[in-house]
Amino acid sequence: MPSDALVDALARVTFHMSGVLTRIGAKHDLSLTQLRVLGLLRDRRPRMTELAEFLGLDKSTMSGLIDRAERRGLVKRDKNPEDRRAVDVVITPAGLVLAEQVYDELRRALAPTLSGLGPAHRDQLVELLNAARKPSD
Amino acid sequence: MPSDALVDALARVTFHMSGVLTRIGAKHDLSLTQLRVLGLLRDRRPRMTELAEFLGLDKSTMSGLIDRAERRGLVKRDKNPEDRRAVDVVITPAGLVLAEQVYDELRRALAPTLSGLGPAHRDQLVELLNAARKPSD
DNA sequence: TATTGTTATACTCTATAACTATA
């Protein structure tokens, strides 16, 4: 079982990151979930159900999220050629531009927080975080 | 500027933790925000505005959150003796029990994810996470 | 029959604006 100190440190990082992401998203009228959808679609072309499963959301929730993102021109629905019931979700060029912009802002926003760590410590942190990882993640 | 690998690792941890916390909260009909409120109140007795500022929420949002938590008997509003405009928020015994239960479940839920790290590595991780921290956090 | 996705419904979360009471 993890120590209190470890659980607390992880919780603190999580809420700090969520705050940063929420603020960056808000600047672009994007919720945390929309931000995450956009991030996922950068290198994937999932169908609705896959996306919902990955995010841990109901498929009906997914319909609403994609409706709103599509209305803004950030993603689009495509017919799946192999299964006529399925709908693929694809990011648009405008969505891709926004996703990259948000990612840059995130890097810049995290810079001050991480300024306390030198290069060697940063590498260590990446290794430790990647080791603390379930195979399926 | 942090590397892509570091930003990605932090984002991954954040979404993993959020997922775990959301699932634990859902079991008890608590949102992530309600969970966080309960966690904060374990050792604090803030007024409405302080709570809202800490969470980065509008005070009107806070009113709704506390309304619902109070209706469930998890927190209660108290008059502030020094400023008759102010309202202090206090956790109830039932709220405290639930908060501790959730915290235990979180520790247990994180155990498998962290099983890849030995004791020395865990200590290292805690130190690195605490070093990567703005003074005000 | 089972699966994919949408729609209808209801509730929570959230912010903005307008308000009351107190400082």
Added chain:
DNA sequence: TATAGTTATAGAGTATAACAATA
């Protein structure tokens, strides 16, 4: 006048249940 908090309102996020189309 300014601050603390609530209420009214509106939109987004969420799940459940019922449904249509396809497998």
